Amino acid sequence: MKNLLKLSCCLCLMFSSLGLAARSVSYHFVGVDTAITPVIRQQLGKQQKKLYYPLSVARFYRLLGYKLAWIAPDTVKMHAGDAMILLDCVNQYGLNHTAYHPEKLTYTQLELLTNHHTQISSLQKVQFDMWLTDALIIFINNLHYGRFNPDYSAEKIDAGIGDFDAALVLKAALLSQDFTKAITDVQPQSKAYRDFRHQLYLQTGLFVGDCYEFPEAGIRLMAINMERLRWYSIRRKTQVELNIPSLTLTIHEPDSNYYLRIKADQASLAALVNGTHNHSVVSVSVQGDKIVFLLSPSPNKGKQELPVKFLGNDDNRASRTGNMVIWGRDKLIAKLFAGQTNKRKLIRQGLNITYLTCSLKDDELIKYNDLFKIDKKLENALY
Structure with missing residues (x-):
């Protein structure tokens, strides 16, 4: 049967x-x-x-x-x-x-x-x-x-x-x-989701019973992240996205994506994850020569600065005065705020926080560190 x-x-x-x-x-x-x-x-x-x-x-x-x-x-x-x-x-x-x-x-x-x-x-x-x-x-x-x-x-x-x-x-x-x-057709249309969807089509359909079959754990991991991508697809669309497990900042452009590496301590990442779980709006802003994250708890409250700073430069010699570092700060500013001449003025861009613990590259499943150990809870709920 x-x-x-x-x-x-x-x-x-x-x-x-x-x-x-x-x-x-x-x-x-x-x-x-x-x-x-x-x-x-x-x-x-x-x-x-x-x-x-x-x-x-x-x-x-x-x-x-x-x-x-x-x-x-x-x-x-x-x-x-x-x-x-x-x-x-x-x-x-x-x-x-x-x-x-x-x-x-x-x-x-x-x-x-x-x-x-x-x-x-x-x-x-x-x-x-x-x-x-x-x-x-x-x-x-x-x-x-x-x-x-x-x-x-x-x-x-x-x-x-x-x-x-x-x-x-x-x-x-x-x-x-x-x-x-x-x-x-009601599914998300993002490339990440379509890649997972195609791989599940292959692994649970065409390749069932042959030597190409993915381990069950890999199939479940893709399913977990497809579930999260559905949540994210109906959010307010923003140009900037930060994926916590992969420590990658993505700038979405019309024809391509631009990726920047980040480094952060657990407390900084927890502040961002908790902020989004509490329905707060996170934005990335330029304040003088610094890049900081701002949290808006609700429309009725003013912005408050998160304990997270992006500090660094293009030659990988990043300042350690903050608890979060970005490589390529100047490139980020140039891409996000092209045409802005007054960098001392507070400029904001909406930021989406995601928690995707895997991706597909050339049909290979790349796993990221489940920093806050939440995959298992979602897996148990789905299965």
């Missing part, structure tokens, strides 16, 4: 990469069934505490006019099969299959509901349909926000945040020419 699941995942990804998923036959909504509509309304109330995203599920069925989304006679094209295969393949996205109602969503049950549609009760159809909807909404939100986003709880996401709504994404996917792509 496990090998069959892996095979289905591999085939799912192969078809997806070829752009063949859900293209051959157009999707048709099931017509209004006067017996089904009241059952859907009833079950939305009755199952509210068991659904992971009850408000989103209710919005989805309201958008459909309280019709079944997945269950219909086998003569009607629906996306239930595509949806089930997609959920079987969640490990390809660094996620865990157990989070998507696997005990309620079986192929045996789906076959029974479609091949013997007229003989099955409205309640059975609605319950399966609803669990599949909830599972897909979980998957969409997990791909977009991450499963354990510290800033966005399931309750907050379910209530509706900004212009992203998994119910709307799922409705659009039903009408799309490519069901799978319409859903998976």
